[in-house]
Amino acid sequence: MLSITWLAIAAPLASAALLLIGGRWLDRWGHWLGVVASGATVVFGIGAFVGLLSRAAGDRAVETRLFEWIPGSTLHVDASLLLDPLSVSFLLLVGVVGTLIHVYSVAYMADDPRRRTFFAYLNLFVAAMLLLVLANSYLLLFVGWEGVGLSSYLLIGFWNHKPEFASAANKAFVVNRVGDVGFIIALGLMFSRLGAVDFTGVFAAAPTASTGVLTAIGLMLLLAACGKSAQFPLQSWLGDAMAGPTPVSALIHAATMVTAGVYLVVRSAPIYAGAPTALLVVAIVGAITLLFGAIVGMAKDDIKKVLAASTISQIGYMMLAAGLGPVGYAFAIFHLITHGFFKAGLFLGAGSVMHGMDDQVDMRRFGGLSTLMRITWVTMGLGWLAILGVPPFSGFWSKDRIIEAAFVGEGIKPWLLGGVALVGAGLTAYYMSRLFFMTFHGRQRWTEGQHPHEAPALMTVPMVLLAVGSAAAGLALAAGNSFTTWLEPVTGARIEDSPVLPTPLIMTLTLTLVALGIGAAYVQYVSRPVPVKAPVASIATIAARKDLFQDVVNAAVFQYPGQYITRMLVFVDATAVDGAVNGVGAGTARLGEFIRRFQSGRVRSYAAVMLIGVLIVAVLVVKGGA
Amino acid sequence: MNPFDPVLPMNPMNYVVLASILFSIGAAAVLLRRNAIIAFMGVELMLNASNLVFVAFSRSLNQVTGQVFAFLVMVVAAAEVVVGLAIIVAVFRSRQSISLDEPAEMKG
Numbered sequence: 001m002l003s004i005t006w007l008a009i010a011a012p013l014a015s016a017a018l019l020l021i022g023g024r025w026l027d028r029w030g031h032w033l034g035v036v037a038s039g040a041t042v043v044f045g046i047g048a049f050v051g052l053l054s055r056a057a058g059d060r061a062v063e064t065r066l067f068e069w070i071p072g073s074t075l076h077v078d079a080s081l082l083l084d085p086l087s088v089s090f091l092l093l094v095g096v097v098g099t100l101i102h103v104y105s106v107a108y109m110a111d112d113p114r115r116r117t118f119f120a121y122l123n124l125f126v127a128a129m130l131l132l133v134l135a136n137s138y139l140l141l142f143v144g145w146e147g148v149g150l151s152s153y154l155l156i157g158f159w160n161h162k163p164e165f166a167s168a169a170n171k172a173f174v175v176n177r178v179g180d181v182g183f184i185i186a187l188g189l190m191f192s193r194l195g196a197v198d199f200t201g202v203f204a205a206a207p208t209a210s211t212g213v214l215t216a217i218g219l220m221l222l223l224a225a226c227g228k229s230a231q232f233p234l235q236s237w238l239g240d241a242m243a244g245p246t247p248v249s250a251l252i253h254a255a256t257m258v259t260a261g262v263y264l265v266v267r268s269a270p271i272y273a274g275a276p277t278a279l280l281v282v283a284i285v286g287a288i289t290l291l292f293g294a295i296v297g298m299a300k301d302d303i304k305k306v307l308a309a310s311t312i313s314q315i316g317y318m319m320l321a322a323g324l325g326p327v328g329y330a331f332a333i334f335h336l337i338t339h340g341f342f343k344a345g346l347f348l349g350a351g352s353v354m355h356g357m358d359d360q361v362d363m364r365r366f367g368g369l370s371t372l373m374r375i376t377w378v379t380m381g382l383g384w385l386a387i388l389g390v391p392p393f394s395g396f397w398s399k400d401r402i403i404e405a406a407f408v409g410e411g412i413k414p415w416l417l418g419g420v421a422l423v424g425a426g427l428t429a430y431y432m433s434r435l436f437f438m439t440f441h442g443r444q445r446w447t448e449g450q451h452p453h454e455a456p457a458l459m460t461v462p463m464v465l466l467a468v469g470s471a472a473a474g475l476a477l478a479a480g481n482s483f484t485t486w487l488e489p490v491t492g493a494r495i496e497d498s499p500v501l502p503t504p505l506i507m508t509l510t511l512t513l514v515a516l517g518i519g520a521a522y523v524q525y526v527s528r529p530v531p532v533k534a535p536v537a538s539i540a541t542i543a544a545r546k547d548l549f550q551d552v553v554n555a556a557v558f559q560y561p562g563q564y565i566t567r568m569l570v571f572v573d574a575t576a577v578d579g580a581v582n583g584v585g586a587g588t589a590r591l592g593e594f595i596r597r598f599q600s601g602r603v604r605s606y607a608a609v610m611l612i613g614v615l616i617v618a619v620l621v622v623k624g625g626a
Numbered sequence: 627m628n629p630f631d632p633v634l635p636m637n638p639m640n641y642v643v644l645a646s647i648l649f650s651i652g653a654a655a656v657l658l659r660r661n662a663i664i665a666f667m668g669v670e671l672m673l674n675a676s677n678l679v680f681v682a683f684s685r686s687l688n689q690v691t692g693q694v695f696a697f698l699v700m701v702v703a704a705a706e707v708v709v710g711l712a713i714i715v716a717v718f719r720s721r722q723s724i725s726l727d728e729p730a731e732m733k734g
Contacts, residue, residue, distance in 0.1 A: 603726045604665070607656050 002051040002062045002083055008044035008091060009130045012037045012123035019120035027116050031109075034119030035102045038126055042095035048088050060085055060489050063136050063200075070139075077197060082136035086333065086490040089483075090133035090263060093337055096469075097255040097344045098126045100462035104348050105247040107458035108355065112245075118158060122251065125151035129256035133263055137198035138187055141267075145183065145228065145260065149176045152257050156244040168240035175237040179227015179261075186220035189213065203270040214271055218278025221268055222285065229261025229315050232289040236550045238312055239296075242304040246351030249304060253311040254344035259336050262315065265322040266329045269491060273325070280413075283323025287420040290316030292548060294427035298434070299544030301534055302361045303350050306435045307343070310387065313424060314339050320421060321402040328405045329491035330484040335398035337483070338474045342386035342395060345466035349380035352455040352463060353439060357446070363435065364532050368444040372452045375460045377440050379467035384436045386470040388429050388514050394474025399425065404506050407499035414500045425510050429517025437525040445532050641682035649675035662714045662724040669710075673703045 015037030019030050026033070052060045061084040069079040102122060109115045128147025135141040157169025190197050193213045194205040206214060225231065230238035238258070242249055252258060265272070265282055272279045293313025300306045318335050321328035354361060356373055370377040386393040389400055403425060407418035446452070454460065477483035484491075499506060534545075543549060600606075648671055655668025677696045684692025718724050 604657055604660075607665075611653055611657070 002048055003064050005044050005048045005083060005091075005134070006064065006066055006081055008041040008048075008095070009127050009134065011040040011044075011127075012130070013127040016120045016123035016127060019116050019123065022116075030116040031106050031119045034123050035099065035106065037123050038095070038099040038102045041091070041126060041130060042099055045088065045091040045095040048083050049092060052083060052085065052088055057485075057489060074195075075191060075197070077137055077139050079140055080136040080198075081134045082199060083134070084490055085486050085488075086263075086267065087133050089333060089337060089487070090259070091130060093259075093340045094126060094129050094133070094255045097340050097466070098122075098129075098251065100465055101247050101251050101255075101344060101348070104250075104351070104459050104462040105245075107456050108247055108351055109245065114158075118155075118245070121151055121154045121158070122247075125155065125251060125256050129260070132260055136200070138190060138202065139197045141264075142183055142187065145224075146180070148228070148257050148260060149173065149180070152176075152241070152248075152252055155248040155251075156241045158244055158248065162243075165243035168237075168243035172237040172241050175234050176227045179224045179234055182220040182223025182227070186217050186224065189217045189220065193217075199267070206270045206274055209274065211274060211277075214275035215278045218268070218272050218275040219281060221264055221271070222278065222282050225261030225264045225282075225319070226285065227261075228264075229258045229319065230289075230312050231261065231285050231315065231319055232292055235289060235292065235312050236547065236554055239305055239308050239547055242302070242308055246304065246347060246354060249308070250344045250347035250351070253307070253347060254340040258311060258315050259318075259340065262318040262322055262332055262336055265319065266332055266491065269326070269329055276325075279323055279325050281323070283320050283417055286316045286319030286321070286323050287417055288316070289313070290320060290424045291420055291427070292316070294424050294431065295544050296547050297431035298427060299537075299541050301363050301545075303353065303363050303366075303435060303439065304347075304361055306363070306431060307346055307350060310346075310428070310432065311343060313428060314343065314387070317399060317402050317421065317424065320417060321405060324405050324408065324417075326492045327408050327497060328402065330487045331398060331401045331405055333487055333491070334477065334483055335395075335402055337477065338386065338394035338398045338470070341466055341469035341473050342383040342393075345379055345383040345463060345470050346387070348459070348463045348466060349376050349383065352376040352459055353380075353452075355455050355459070356452040357450060360447070360450075363438040364530060364534065365445055365447060366439040367442045367446075367530065368440070369452055370440040373440075373454050375454055375463065379460075379463040380436065380440070382467040383470045384432050386474070387432050388518070389425060389510065390514065391511075392475050393471050394469070394477075397474035397478035400507060400510060403510055404499050404503055407501055407506060408497045409500070418499070418501070418506075422506070422509055422513060426513030426517045429514040430521050431517075433518045433521035434525055437521055438530060441526050442530055445530065636686055638679075638682040638686040641678055645675040645678040645682070648672075648678065660725045660727055662717070662726050665726055666707075666710055666714065670703060670707070673699055 012034075015033050019026060019034060022030065052062070055062075061082065064081045064083070066079045066081065070077040102119070105118065105122065109118050112118065125148065128144050128151050130144070132141055132144030132148060135144055153169050153173040156172050157166050160166040160169065187197060190202050194202050194209055194217075196202050196205060223234075226234040238252075241252060244252075272282070290313050293309045293311070293316055297306050297309030297313060300309060314335070318332040318339070321332035321335065353366065353369065353373065353376060356369070356376075357366065360366070382393065386395040389395040403418065403421040406421040407414045409417075455463075501509075537545075546552070652668040652671030652673075652675060655671065656665045659665050659668070677699050680692040680696040680699070682692075684690065684696070714724055721728065
């Protein structure tokens with residue numbers, strides 16, 4: 001079963017190709033083909049999981065060689081898949097969450113004339129992400145990496161008849177390219193300094209490489225991860241990526257895109273083992289992003305933008321955990337899996353609310369939906385409790401561990417990182433409760449003529465399943481540390497370091513802050529009426545509503561100077577380069593004008609010139625001969 | 627009697643002077659006269675002046691090469707006359723004049 005796992009990539013890829021090439025005859029059942037292709041990955045995933053489980057723990061890394069890809073003497077790369085606990089965990093997450101989103105999309109996109117294309121892109125997305133996580137070399141991983149970038153571009157800009165949606169897709173693509181540059185540099189460094197680009201070769205060479213090289217590779221990989229995972233300072237694309245249909249947001253945020261950066265960092269653990277500075281930068285980036293996302297999330301009124309900010313913040317948690325090194329790798333992946341469930345559930349819930357509210361996304365126009373959308377209310381409620389980290393829901397098991405791990409260490413570092421993680425938990429509780437209360441509780445603030453209604457079963461069933469996952473996955477995976485033990489072959493044995501604060505105290509503090517967050521949101525958005533128009537707010541709130549001026553900063557620091565440089569280069573090109581070329585042309589023409597005058601057309605003057613020439617030659621010959 | 631008998635030396639100086647005079651007359655005719663026929667005759671005169679020098683030196687140096695060149699020049703001159711006269715006739719037919727200064731179509 002392990003050797004045929006490549007079919008998990010091939011099935012959605014083939015389906016995507018068929019859906020794109022095939023004609024209208026596929027319109028009637030093409031979306032189901034997409035669902036089946038995505039479902040097939042779950043089957044292969046389970047097969048691979050069982051296959052690995054039947055092996056000894058130390059032997060759970062199976063490479064399957066597909067074909068010789070780059071037959072070179074110094075650079076020899078085979079296209080091979082690597083099945084180990086980490087990649088199979090991703091395979092299952094992408095497969096399960098992806099398939100549920102596919103099913104949901106069947107109903108959500110029912111009225112869209114391009115539903116078949118949409119499913120082709122979804123399949124392509126899943127295939128690219130699976131290639132990314134199953135590849136056994138950085139080079140093949142990069143192919144999947146770019147495939148994910150392409151599919152996200154196509155899906156974010158799916159409704160590209162609206163110019164702002166198309167430009168959101170462009171923004172995502174461009175920001176991702178910035179990260180890709182880091183990836184390419186890291187690849188080059190690996191090849192030139194470590195002599196390999198496949199995991200085995202790189203990780204074998206890493207311990208002997210110098211710290212400087214490893215730090216450079218680590219930082220470049222972090223840049224790549226920042227682009228793909230929307231981490232500071234490359235987080236700006238994720239908010240705009242909400243332009244895509246809601247299932248796309250769910251897919252991007254839960255399974256197939258933003259998790260790739262965390263995967264890359266965790267996968268590169270042997271590199272970061274030799275580069276503590278790079279690892280610290282990873283943790284700092286995670287901590288900054290965590291707060292950034294949470295602060296932005298507190299101010300947004302657009303339900304999808306709140307969820308987007310929440311993703312930025314949660315991925316920040318994962319990055320922070322990954323940046324803690326062997327203490328945190330397993331928790332980063334653990335949180336990634338649980339986050340995959342509850343974030344997908346929350347997005348699908350948001351899609352369901354929008355479905356019932358005629359595509360309204362302003363939370364100030366919701367309110368009182370709990371009685372009319374029972375299933376959505378319950379499923380989103382479970383997701384809400386999960387992301388808050390309320391025990392025993394899944395977020396509690398993963399996020400609490402990250403907060404504890406952040407407090408491990410010496411000096412000021414654990415206090416800062418742990419403090420940020422702790423505060424982040426409180427902020428998360430506030431903004432997610434705000435979302436939940438503004439949407440489902442309080443006074444009804446709908447626009448005229450709206451009739452909120454529950455979504456059809458095709459949409460609610462995936463929501464229910466994801467809600468079950470949100471509620472139970474954490475407990476199931478945390479029981480007996482089964483998940484972290486399962487990941488040990490990849491992340492290394494867990495180091496039992498005690499945090500600088502006693503664990504019960506950290507947990508108490510976390511839960512207190514969460515309770516405070518919920519309480520604040522309750523007082524503000526349930527006890528008091530919510531104004532339909534956003535009230536005039538303090539400078540801090542205005543800044544947060546504007547994504548802390550991320551676009552202004554990007555424009556001021558990168559866009560305008562970049563445009564200036566471009567204009568300057570165009571000017572230099574037009575004056576210096578073109579000037580030289582045109583000057584040569586004009587000079588030749590003027591020389592021709594001058595020489596033209598000798599071509600008088602008068603035979604006798606030609607004869608005279610000839611005679612003079614002959615005489616000169618004759619004189620020279622005679623004198624030279626003498 | 628063998629004309630190349632080294633017993634009979636000769637001084638080419640007189641021939642060279644004569645040839646120079648002839649060549650100068652020819653060149654003057656080409657440069658100064660507007661009539662194409664006259665200019666043409668000047669060219670012929672220059673060619674024959676050079677022939678004279680060739681032959682004179684051939685005799686003086688007792689080598690046959692000069693005579694070979696003289697024949698070559700004659701052949702070229704004959705061919706040139708054919709082409710040149712044909713051109714002059716054509717020019718005369720087209721513009722009723724054989725002045726060398728009038729046609730200036732080849733002016734650059």
